[in-house]
Amino acid sequence: xxxxxxxxxxxxxxxxxxxxxxxxxxxxxxxxxxxxxxxxxxxxxxxxxxxxxxxxxxxxxxxxxxxxxxxxxxxxxxxxxxxxxxxxxxxxxxxxxxxxxxxxxxxxxxxxxxxxxxxxxxxxxxxxxxxxxxxxxxxxxxxxxxxxxxxxxxxxxxxxxxxxxxxxxxxxxxxxxxxxxxxxxxxxxxxxxxxxxxxxxxxxxxxxxxxxxxxxxxxxxxxxxxxxxxxxxxxxxxxxxxxxxxxxxxxxxxxxxxxxxxxxxxxxxxxxxxxxxxxxxxxxxxxxxxxxxxxxxxxxxxxxxxxxxxxxxxxxxxxxxxxxxxxxxxxxxxxxxxxx
Numbered sequence: 001x002x003x004x005x006x007x008x009x010x011x012x013x014x015x016x017x018x019x020x021x022x023x024x025x026x027x028x029x030x031x032x033x034x035x036x037x038x039x040x041x042x043x044x045x046x047x048x049x050x051x052x053x054x055x056x057x058x059x060x061x062x063x064x065x066x067x068x069x070x071x072x073x074x075x076x077x078x079x080x081x082x083x084x085x086x087x088x089x090x091x092x093x094x095x096x097x098x099x100x101x102x103x104x105x106x107x108x109x110x111x112x113x114x115x116x117x118x119x120x121x122x123x124x125x126x127x128x129x130x131x132x133x134x135x136x137x138x139x140x141x142x143x144x145x146x147x148x149x150x151x152x153x154x155x156x157x158x159x160x161x162x163x164x165x166x167x168x169x170x171x172x173x174x175x176x177x178x179x180x181x182x183x184x185x186x187x188x189x190x191x192x193x194x195x196x197x198x199x200x201x202x203x204x205x206x207x208x209x210x211x212x213x214x215x216x217x218x219x220x221x222x223x224x225x226x227x228x229x230x231x232x233x234x235x236x237x238x239x240x241x242x243x244x245x246x247x248x249x250x251x252x253x254x255x256x257x258x259x260x261x262x263x264x265x266x267x268x269x270x271x272x273x274x275x276x277x278x279x280x281x282x283x284x285x286x287x288x289x290x291x292x293x294x295x296x297x298x299x300x301x302x303x304x305x306x307x308x309x310x311x312x313x314x315x316x317x318x319x320x321x322x323x324x325x326x327x328x329x330x331x332x333x334x335x336x337x338x339x340x
Contacts, residue, residue, distance in 0.1 A: 015111045015163035016280070021046055021090040024079045035076075035084070039069040042086040046093065049161030051103050052244050065100055066093075094282075098251030105161075105248035106282025110221070110316055112164045112239060113199035114153065115190050116232075117182035120145060121210045125179045128153075129169035149207075149232070156233045160240035165197070172196065182206065187218060200316070203239065205232070222246070247313070253304045255285050256332070260299040260310075264338035271297065274338060281313050307332050 023042040031037050043066060048056035055061050066072065075087040090107075097104045116128040128150050150166060157164035167173050176193040180186075183206050194202050202220040217228040217235050221242070228235050265271050274297070278287050283303050291298040303310045311334050 015109055017049075017107045017109055017161050017163060019158070020049055020107045020161050021088040021093065022086065024083050024085045027079070027082050027084040029082070036070065038076075038084040039073060039086060042084070043069045043072070043088065045159060046088055048159070050090075050093065050105055051097055052105075052241070052248065055102060065096055065102070101250060101252035103244075103248045103250045104282065105244050106280075108280055108282065108313070108317060109161065109163055109247070110201045110243060111197075111199040112157075112162060112201040112203055113194050113197050114164055114166055114203045114205065115177070115182055115194075116149070116153070116166070116203075116205040116207065117179050118146075118149065119183070119206075119208045119211075121208070125183075127169060127177070127179055127182065128166055130166040131168075149209075153232045153236060156236045157240075160237060162236065162240045162243070164203075164236070165199070167193075167197070185218075187220075191220065201239070201243070203235070205235070207232070247309075247316075249283055249305045249309065255302050255304055256306055258301045258303055258307050258310055259290075259333040260287075260301050260336065261296055261333070262299070262336050262338055263296045265297050266295050270338055270340065273340065277314075277317050281310070281317070283310055283313055307334055310334065 023045040025038050025041040025045065027038050028034050040062075044056050044062065047062065055065075072088045072092055073086055074089050077085050079085045094104055094106075114128075117125070118128060119125050126146060128146055154164060167177075173193060177190055181189045182204060187204060190204055191202060200221070204218045204220075206216045208215075214229050215231065215235075217230075219226045219228055219235075219239060219242075226242075228238055230238075262274055265274060278284055278299070278301070283305050285302045285304065287299050287301040289297060290300050301310065314334070314336055
């Protein structure tokens with residue numbers, strides 16, 4: 001089995017980012033308008049997640065699109081250590097971006113699983129786990145280093161709205177993957193061990209913090225393998241940019257009408273699940289049922305980005321699996337099967 005086929009075999013998974021429109025930012029009580037400044041900083045973080053770095057790093061464009069950030073705020077409260085937690089009206093922000101023809105990436109996003117091998121020097125080599133293992137008192141320094149590195153990666157992933165998890169490193173994982181496997185580039189073993197996590201975006205990293213050597217990263221997504229380099233923060237940012245380029249759609253992209261047939265809908269609950277899933281796909285502007293025949297429901301879907309992008313979005317949702325498309329049908333017809 002090839003590396004590409006291993007990645008394609010992984011079950012499609014999409015995660016809804018519940019915190020996409022919330023941010024906690026510094027709150028300077030000595031500023032002339034501390035709350036207004038915090039609102040602007042929080043809005044920039046939100047725009048980085050949903051529209052990318054191009055607009056978020058352009059204060060003039062942000063000020064033109066959002067002259068009064070406070071009008072988009074739905075909740076705020078004091079955070080920790082002189083910060084302010086702010087929640088925004090996501091639908092209103094989406095309407096503003098789309099209305100201006102700006103790129104928008106919705107809350108349904110692929111899950112990334114990160115395998116990170118770290119050589120701390122002096123013979124200390126570890127894999128970063130999802131949680132701190134039970135170590136002895138003498139190993140507390142290693143626990144602290146692992147925690148700080150894990151938190152650094154998770155912090156930048158959250159800032160970019162990228163769902164990212166580390167492996168459990170339980171008995172199942174440790175029977176399949178060792179530090180040497182990751183460091184030596186035996187990626188087939190890592191990809192096979194990743195199947196249980198239901199992630200189709202896999203990041204494998206090798207880091208020597210004390211040596212000054214460039215960290216080595218390999219990223220697998222959609223059947224493609226990419227070599228990346230740089231510190232963890234930069235690499236996670238690169239992945240967020242890659243996924244945004246794949247799934248985000250500009251508001252000026254024309255709406256196309258696609259025929260979608262979904263088989264395997266044998267209950268009211270299944271029908272409701274499909275309806276809910278379609279409502280959550282940010283590419284879809286509108287959809288309507290056109291026919292019901294046995295266990296198959298046909299839809300007319302108005303979508304931005306065309307049939308290919310809609311197909312990818314449905315596969316990543318995890319509720320639907322694509323069947324083979326009949327070559328006699330129109331290219332604008334998609335055939336899927338409901339798979340709860």
